[in-house]
Amino acid sequence: MDVKKFVEILGSDYYAGVPDSQLRALCDYLMDTYGIDPLHHVIAANEGNGTALAAGYHLATGKIPVVYMQNSGEGNAVNPVVSLLSSEVYAIPVIFVIGWRGEPGVKDEPQHIHQGRITLKILEDIGVSSYIISKETVEDEIIAAMEGFRKELAAGRDVAFVVRKGALSYKKKIKYQNGNQLTREEVLRYIVKYSGKDPVVSTTGKTSRELFEIREAGSKEHKYDFLTVGSMGHSSSIALGIAQQKPDTKIWCVDGDGAVLMHMGALALIGANAPKNMIHIVINNSAHETVGGMPTVAGRMDLTAIAKACGYRYAISVDDHRELEKELETVRLRNELALIEVKCAVGSRSDLGRPTTSAVKNKEGFMDYLMKLK
Template sequence: MKVQKFVEIIGADFYTGVPDSQLKALCNYLMNRYGIDPKHHIIAANEGNCTALAAGYHLATGRVPVVYMQNSGEGNVINPVASLLNDKVYAIPVIFIIGWRGEPGIHDEPQHLYQGEVTMKLLEDMDIATFIIGKETADDEVVQAMDAFQKVLESGKDVAFVIRKGALTDAPEVEYKNESYMIREEIIQHIVKASGEDPIVSTTGKASRELFETRVANGHSHKYDLLTVGSMGHSSSIALGVAISKPEQRIWCIDGDGAVLMHMGSMAVMGANKPKNLIHVVINNGAHETVGGMPTVAGNIDLVAIAKACGYPNAVCADCFEALDKELEAAKERNELSMIEVKCSIGARENLGRPTTTALENKQNFMAYLKTL
């Protein structure tokens, strides 16, 4: 169905969420109509953040907010749904719009398969009434579903529209760009050159895909890298776990701004533990680029200052390749935790591939390599 019609049927005037490729039509529509506007549309750090923000909106206005997200974010909303929104607690009504990645019977990437299997079960367990929208769903069916949802919402319970692949259409084109010129894939090539045979833990999305293809282009083994294909925001914690267990081996983490924001508390834990053998590289394009380019707030905050405040003994920003190479070499020479923020443009190759090894093979090869160090 047309995304504008879908929004009209819902009838809400406040949206908050974490962008999803399956919901790109909705995200582009909201960005085209509102941009980032505190009164109508906020892209938050994670799905639990969105849910609490929506609760505050309801408390202040009495109106029903909308939270949009990929189904991988259900895990982040379980706590606020169960202990904040639930009708046995504050009875706060919210409309969830959830992109259904990994839907059974639909080909998808491995990190989405189990999440896709349990998507509807998790919503049922959270006592959230659901309606599935697919390519063939008629407008009047959604109208009827929304009419039924109104009674549920009035009782202080929550509802969800679960969106199948390609179900929402006719979104306006939105151009996402920034002032940076450094291309992420080239940044990763420089990191790979500097890291040599050191292990790398890379973040969710295109960064890991580009790391994989860089290894292919260089004729390198993939054993050096753990590609965090799911679990957005947790790569630095994985890297910390590896680093404290291999204190004599230098470990690298290639992170992204959206991932850092999603679970920023990990930086405080990193700074408190100060692993001397870990180099944390945050590639910051101020965007959720992997799912379409929608903005994060990282373009307007000082990640270097945050890292220093969290206890990182070394934190710098590089906005050109000369500075990047200098800081990579300096970090290698130190025996201290280092963070390098790298300013990056938005965009990737049209023909960017995906890893040809399975996640399990990746884990086994990485673990086998770590045993040799």
């Protein structure tokens, strides 16, 4: 159905959330209608953050907000849902709109399968009534569902629309871009060059997909890389755990700005531990590009200053080939925790594929390699 009609039926003028490819039509509509506007539309750091923002909106206005997310973000939202919004606590009504990746019976990537299977069960367990929207769902059905939901919202309970692939449409496709010149794939090629045979932990989404294809194109082994296909925001913590156990081996973490924002406390923990053998590279295109390109706030923050304040011994930002190569060589030779922020453009190859090996095979090959290192 047309997303404009869906939004009209929901009847809210405040949206907070984390972008999702399944909800691309909604995200594009919100960006086209509001852009980033604290009164109407906020792209949150993570789904729990979005839920808390919605609670604040309700407290200030008495009106009902909408929180949107991919179902992989349900875990981030569970705590504020059950300990803040709950009708047994503050009884704050929120409408959730959740993209259903990994829906049973629908082919999807491995990181979505388990989450997709338990999506509705999680909502049931936390007391959130749900209604599924598919391509076949008509306007009158959503109106009827919303009428039933209004009684629950009035009682301080939360509800959710779970959206199947292709269920929502928007005729206008928004193009997202910035003024940066480097592409992420170019950045990854340089990282592969300078990391050599060092272990690399890469973040969720297109970063890991591109890294896999770069190794393939160069006929290089995949044993050097741990491709974090799920658990967005946790790659740096995985890398820290490895670095602490392998103090004589350089460990490279290739991160993204959206991932860093999602669980930013990891920076403080990494800085406090300050592993001398860890190199943290943040490819910053100020966008949630893997799910469509909607912006993050990372283009307006000083990431290197934050890293230094957290305890990183060395942190620098680059935006061209020459500086990138220079800094990769510098951190490779240093014996201290370092961060390089690389500012890059939004976009990727249209024919970008996905890893052809399973997640378990990737883990096993990576672990076998790690076991041979000091």
